[in-house]
Amino acid sequence: MASIENAAEPDAWFKVERGVFTAGGRWTIAQSARLDQQLRGLETGSNEAIAMDASGIERLDSTGAWLLLRTRRALESAGRTVSGLKVPERYTSLLENLDRDDPARHAHPRGPHMSPWTYRLYRIGKATIQAGHQGWGILGYLGRVTVETGEMIAAPRKNLRFAAMMYQVEETGISALPIVGLLAFLIGVVLAYQGADQLRRFGAEIFTINLLGVGVLREIGGLITAIIVAGRSGSAFTAHLGSMRVNQEIDAMQTMGLNTVDTLVLPRIIGLVIALPLLTFYANIMALIGGAMMCYFDLGITIPVFLRQLNQAVDVSTLMVGLIKAPVFAFVIALVGCYEGFQVERNAASVGQLTTRSVVESVFLVIVLDAAFSIMFSVLGI
Amino acid sequence: MVTKKNKGDKKDVIIHIQGLVTGFGSKIIHDHLDLDVYRGEVLGVVGGSGSGKSVLLRTIIGLNAPREGTIEVFGKRTGYAEGSRMRKLEVRWGILFQEGALFSSQTIAENIQVPLREYTSMSQELMDEIAAMKIALVGLPPDAGQKYPSELSGGMKKRAGLARALALDPELLFLDEPTSGLDPISANQFDELIAELQQSLGLTVFMVTHDLDSLSAVTDRIAVLVDKKIKTGTIDELRKDTTPWIHEYFSGPRGHAALAGSR
Numbered sequence: 001m002a003s004i005e006n007a008a009e010p011d012a013w014f015k016v017e018r019g020v021f022t023a024g025g026r027w028t029i030a031q032s033a034r035l036d037q038q039l040r041g042l043e044t045g046s047n048e049a050i051a052m053d054a055s056g057i058e059r060l061d062s063t064g065a066w067l068l069l070r071t072r073r074a075l076e077s078a079g080r081t082v083s084g085l086k087v088p089e090r091y092t093s094l095l096e097n098l099d100r101d102d103p104a105r106h107a108h109p110r111g112p113h114m115s116p117w118t119y120r121l122y123r124i125g126k127a128t129i130q131a132g133h134q135g136w137g138i139l140g141y142l143g144r145v146t147v148e149t150g151e152m153i154a155a156p157r158k159n160l161r162f163a164a165m166m167y168q169v170e171e172t173g174i175s176a177l178p179i180v181g182l183l184a185f186l187i188g189v190v191l192a193y194q195g196a197d198q199l200r201r202f203g204a205e206i207f208t209i210n211l212l213g214v215g216v217l218r219e220i221g222g223l224i225t226a227i228i229v230a231g232r233s234g235s236a237f238t239a240h241l242g243s244m245r246v247n248q249e250i251d252a253m254q255t256m257g258l259n260t261v262d263t264l265v266l267p268r269i270i271g272l273v274i275a276l277p278l279l280t281f282y283a284n285i286m287a288l289i290g291g292a293m294m295c296y297f298d299l300g301i302t303i304p305v306f307l308r309q310l311n312q313a314v315d316v317s318t319l320m321v322g323l324i325k326a327p328v329f330a331f332v333i334a335l336v337g338c339y340e341g342f343q344v345e346r347n348a349a350s351v352g353q354l355t356t357r358s359v360v361e362s363v364f365l366v367i368v369l370d371a372a373f374s375i376m377f378s379v380l381g382i
Numbered sequence: 383m384v385t386k387k388n389k390g391d392k393k394d395v396i397i398h399i400q401g402l403v404t405g406f407g408s409k410i411i412h413d414h415l416d417l418d419v420y421r422g423e424v425l426g427v428v429g430g431s432g433s434g435k436s437v438l439l440r441t442i443i444g445l446n447a448p449r450e451g452t453i454e455v456f457g458k459r460t461g462y463a464e465g466s467r468m469r470k471l472e473v474r475w476g477i478l479f480q481e482g483a484l485f486s487s488q489t490i491a492e493n494i495q496v497p498l499r500e501y502t503s504m505s506q507e508l509m510d511e512i513a514a515m516k517i518a519l520v521g522l523p524p525d526a527g528q529k530y531p532s533e534l535s536g537g538m539k540k541r542a543g544l545a546r547a548l549a550l551d552p553e554l555l556f557l558d559e560p561t562s563g564l565d566p567i568s569a570n571q572f573d574e575l576i577a578e579l580q581q582s583l584g585l586t587v588f589m590v591t592h593d594l595d596s597l598s599a600v601t602d603r604i605a606v607l608v609d610k611k612i613k614t615g616t617i618d619e620l621r622k623d624t625t626p627w628i629h630e631y632f633s634g635p636r637g638h639a640a641l642a643g644s645r
Contacts, residue, residue, distance in 0.1 A: 029502065029551045036508040061551035062583060066515045094582040098515065347532040349486045 024056030027064025039071050049081040060091045065098050141339045148261045161267050168271025172233040180228055184283035188290025196299050205299045210313035212291040221284035222322045226329035230362040234337035237268055238358035241341025242351040269334040276330035277323050325373050329366050336362040394421035396586050402451035404441055411437050413610035424587040426597045429607030435590045473501055475554040476547030482539035484531040490542045491527035497549045516545040537568040557589040561596050573599045594636055
């Protein structure tokens with residue numbers, strides 16, 4: 001590590017003799033680390049008066065001056081009477097300048113001191129309150145978006161930005177086809193392989209297809225797609241809207257009387273609500289193709305047999321149970337993505353922070369909602 | 383210490399620029415420019431927009447490479463200086479960038495401690511004390527140390543940037559438009575702060591500015607960038623100058639007001 005602490009420089013020194021604190025040499029930042037340690041070890045000792053004479057100092061900078069002043073304060077607070085602090089004349093104004101500050105302001109440089117446990121509790125409490133505020137904020141935003149959506153439905157020609165919406169369908173849907181397709185295909189392969197491995201022990205290989213069909217259509221296809229889209233498009237919404245905020249573009253839009261929910265948020269939400277069910281359907285098909293391939297190579301089940309078994313295992317309602325969730329997931333992902341984008345403050349770190357938060361929150365909410373759907377369907381007996 | 387003589391002048395030259403040429407692409411910004419800055423003075427650098435004030439500053443501190451010419455700071459050449467030699471210079475100067483350039487992921491106290499941590503072996507305790515001391519020195523409230531740059535106003539950011547620039551107790555301070563974007567009252571206070579610190583810490587200040595009030599309030603000498611060269615002098619000397627830009631600068635309505643107000 002580079003250092004300005006030059007050993008070749010004449011050393012700064014101090015000593016206490018017969019009630020006089022004498023200092024000399026170069027009291028500069030280069031010497032400060034050593035002086036600091038020695039001064040901390042200084043015996044404050046008896047109650048007798050002490051004089052401070054630093055007139056032998058050759059060079060003094062603000063760090064050195066601070067050390068002198070701190071020593072005087074330490075001696076004073078130990079109950080000793082300190083008389084005078086003599087420094088060469090050219091440094092008196094520096095010393096006065098520093099001394100004028102209220103000593104109390106240096107008392108707690110790190111803020112209120114807390115023990116590690118208290119601090120942990122403090123963090124937990126702070127995070128809880130923040131999470132509460134966050135939930136409240138999103139709820140408020142949901143209300144606003146609902147109202148605006150209602151207005152849009154009441155007068156679609158005026159408020160619906162059709163081109164912007166289609167652009168979002170393209171961005172979030174069509175551009176995501178390769179990655180969603182590939183991942184769904186691989187999930188299908190993995191699922192069929194693992195299912196076949198276990199079911200083979202019972203001689204029930206054929207039921208791999210039931211596992212695959214029900215698993216993919218009801219749960220996995222929709223969930224995987226939603227999670228990919230949350231990572232891909234939810235983060236993009238936050239980062240894009242966030243940068244617009246940093247650039248004051250959103251402020252400019254507001255002052256021109258443009259409704260930011262109409263122009264920025266609704267196209268994204270509606271676009272994603274259209275795109276995600278389609279993507280989910282596509283992912284379902286890809287996963288089934290992957291599974292069918294695995295069944296063919298691993299279990300020797302031909303495609304016609306696969307299709308016949310699949311036909312017995314699932315019906316349209318299985319598919320619909322999976323697809324009905326997709327618009328809800330889409331709405332949540334887009335809502336959180338946009339909401340967090342509008343929370344961005346005008347600095348670089350904030351965009352990153354809120355993008356992370358947006359993805360974490362939307363994935364969390366997607367999984368929570370999926371669980372809620374499962375409970376709801378089981379109560380309804382679907 | 384540096385004891386370069388300048389035309390029989392007895393003053394220490396801290397920055398010595400000779401025949402400096404800089405430019406971007408085919409555009410020449412400085413054409414064989416000479417400038418000396420003496421120890422303990424406050425030099426104000428002025429010039430029209432695009433005249434290369436900031437480029438000059440960036441070239442001196444080594445952020446821009448000059449095309450020709452020599453720049454010596456503390457008697458050592460910069461601009462071409464490589465790593466370790468440049469480090470030795472960098473700890474002797476402090477720079478206040480226009481917007482403060484504070485690290486946004488760190489608190490103000492941590493910002494001030496960055497150079498301390500890098501260049502000294504101070505204990506954390508002493509670094510905390512030094513940070514608190516510098517925060518008080520630049521006139522920020524004590525709780526500013528725990529705040530992040532985004533929580534501060536523009537004027538406070540500049541003060542915090544100044545505190546960081548002063549962290550290593552530099553001898554030379556570069557200020558890039560210290561009062562731009564501040565309201566007149568804050569700007570006045572900032573001028574006073576600079577003058578006061580310059581006095582008590584014995585600093586040499588190289589200040590790029592647009593602010594005529596700052597110029598008349600704190601500077602000892604003014605360098606005017608005009609026609610790719612530089613002209614230096616005190617305010618009174620420059621007011622008599624007949625170069626059109628300089629004449630207009632000091633004799634325009636703003637110039638009159640600033641000079642009338644201070645003198």
